[in-house]
Amino acid sequence: MGRRNVPTTSKKGVIVIGIDFGTTFSGAAWATAEHLKQDRIQVITDWPGGGECAKTPTELFYNDNGKDIDWGYEIPAGKEPVRWFKLLLLRDQDIDKNERVILALRQARSIMQRDSKTAVDLVADYLRLLWEHTVSHIKKEHRESVVESMPFHVVITVPAIWKDYARDAMRKAATKAGILEDRVAGPTTLSFAPEPEAAALSTLCETDRNIKPHEVFVVCDAGGGTVDLISYQIDSVNPVIMHESAEGTGGLCGGIFIDEAYKDMFQHRLGDACSLSEKGINQMMKDWEREIKSDFGRGRANKRYFARLPFEDATKKFYMWDDTSEEPYIIQCSIQFKSDDIKQAFDQTVRDIGALVDEQVTKVKARGLSVAGIILVGGLGGSMYLHTYLKDRYKQENIDILRSTGNGPRTSICRGAVIKGFLDGGEGSARHDPTSGMNNAPVRVKSTISRANIGVKYREIFDEARHDPRDKIFDETEGVYRATDQMQWYLKRGEEVFAEDPIRHAFYRLYNNSFDGSFQDELYQCEDLEAPMRWSPNMTKLCNFSCKLNIPRSELEIVRNAKTLEEMKKVNFELELKPSGASSDFGVLINGQRQGGNSFSLQYQ
Structure with a gap:
């Protein structure tokens, strides 16, 4: 390929x-x-x-x-x-x-x-x-x-x-x-x-995808624990350049829940009197992973699946034991599951994944776009049963369900x-x-979409037309009235951010002669659809960031206190953010110079 x-x-x-x-x-x-x-x-x-x-x-x-x-x-x-x-x-x-x-x-x-x-x-x-x-x-x-x-x-x-x-x-x-x-x-x-995103990078540039400009693909990464979905619209084909077309979704509904449902199923069939050792359970789960789970959905609808009881337990407890008193039957030390039995282990998780895919497709449609295909990746993404389930679900909408063969997913x-x-x-x-x-x-x-509002508390010049009177304070240092506890949002939820042009906002801090060359601030986030103007206790403190100047104090701009005329140093800095899934990558620039790891640090809450 x-x-x-x-x-x-x-x-x-x-x-x-x-x-x-x-x-x-x-x-x-x-x-x-x-x-x-x-x-x-x-x-x-x-x-x-x-x-x-x-x-x-x-x-x-x-x-x-x-x-x-x-x-x-x-x-x-x-x-x-x-x-x-x-x-x-x-x-x-x-x-x-x-x-x-x-x-x-x-x-x-x-x-x-x-x-x-x-x-x-x-x-x-x-x-x-x-x-x-x-x-x-x-x-x-x-x-x-x-x-x-x-x-x-x-x-x-x-x-x-x-x-x-x-x-x-x-x-x-x-x-x-x-x-x-x-x-x-x-x-x-x-x-x-x-x-x-990593999965999209490795799959969308494969030549047999036959993708076209303006098409939208939903990447469904169905792993062991989490299922993540991101949508990309194709801008060009050779090379493949794409941008995130809708805010991603995800949840904890991966393959582990299918595994546990299967474990419950065979343990219930055996009952307490014939319980397996820990070694036996582990062996049955390995056989399930290699032989049944990966194969389910490929054969005929009435296919039977044989779960061999582990040799050690079989010789001690189940030697030549048959039990056809109830289904699934136990014959010659194997539980004989019907396809419908295995389907029960898959169904709840697959339905949960289907709901997440529905949500992502709806978000794409809300932007006036249509989905051309859903690409399955991850361990569970290789499941033929999941592939068939989604194919039937989206048949009427002409959405292709795509996945690589072999170990590709x-x-x-x-x-x-x-x-x-x-x-x-x-x-x-x-x-x-x-x-x-x-x-x-x-x-x-080319670009991604922010999943949260991220910003800092700051004070800005008070404007009676915009600000709450409760926030009005007098700034003696600069001799002006300011509105305190305002929010400057670097990123707003749903905002498109370009990889080569990340979001930057400029700020400054004033310090007296005791300034040691380092400063700190706090970043907040909230997931409101509309970013609020004022800070509130409902916002989550994301992290503290601290920065130590790597330029001489003598090069800092000098300003004077409006009241005392005391000489002060003005630190101009920019905070840079770029969304990466539900997280963000951060950077600080001082006088246009990016601060390295030795001078800039983040402490998450």
Whole structure:
């Protein structure tokens, strides 16, 4: 499957590594500029203990000492691993109250309490093992001395519905995992990409898509935990340039809920008297993942699916045991499920996904556009049953349901993360120009849409026609009346922001001679459809940002206090924001100079 164009990039000496850290499975890919030019993004498929697989389970098992860790396919049969710990980076109010989620996270939290670990620690432990394996894989492709001489840029994908605090927690976990440790080649840089955007980058530029200018595609990233949807309208085809055409949506309704429904189903059939061991349950879930879940929807409607009872449990409890007293029958140590039985495990989750897709299609239509196709990506995106369900749902609207074959849906996100890394040129790092990788790239996102209002409290000149009298104060420093607690919104919900022209707003602060060269401010956000003019306690404090001047105090503008005539220093600065899913990328410029990581920092609430 070829691409429409080959990119040229200024990042010739860099290895870009894309990490798809998923709720249930994770993957990684990497490329040099030469790999990218030849359309040869390297996807890691040789995972420890797993043979040739596109992804490895996002699972950890801590041995008795709490230090020796097994992960992924290496976890011994019969051991109960820590699962779904990615969700622990979210605040309770942002986690679905589904009973299955609560039970799974309770087990993860018990491990945290036992070993005095935080959610960031669990994620860091997993990322460290995945990172070490990834780097080892790269060194098999290139001589170690060559790899050590090339800087790394890492792109970790995150759900588009994740807010800034969760992305910040992921950054801390990546740092703790050693991903950003100094190397001989120089600092490793890190950026993030929304999962559906990464998937769009890797799929929409494939030549067999046959896309046309002005068409709109909904990308549905159906993963293990979250389902994210983003819509893009095509501006040009060669190269593919697109812009976000509607505010994205998403929810916690991924494949884990199908898995848990199936587990409940076979455990209910066996009953308490014939309950399986933990090892047996794990084996049945592995068989489900490999043989039934991935195959469901491909065969005839009356097809039967055989769930073999694990050998160890079968020999102890079910040897030559048949039970045809009720359906599904148990014959020769296998539960014989009908298609309708398996359908019950899928149905609620698939209906939830259908509702999210409906919402996204409605948002596109509200902008006077029509959807040409829905592209399925992610682990669950490869499901033929989900594909058929959506195809039937949108048949009357002539909306095509598209997906790649083979491992395409499962690897689209980590492959897209690599493309994103080259496009952004190491976004978020003072070492790189954010537009350095864009020239002649085969695909890029021209603009995105903000999902929230983001701004700061400030005081502006009082205007009786606009301001509330309660906000009126006298500013003795400048000798004017001001309105306090006003909101300056950098981004407004639904606003289109261009990648090459992010939102900037200019402010200034006045300081006396005791000014030490650093200043702080607070950012607020709200999701109101209309951004309010005044601050209110209902707004969420997003983060504090602090900045230390990297220019001499002597170069600052001098002003005088209107009352005391005291000499003061005026700091002119611009805050820059660019939406990225439900999060935003931030930057500060002073006197037109971008502040690097050593002088600018964010502390999320």
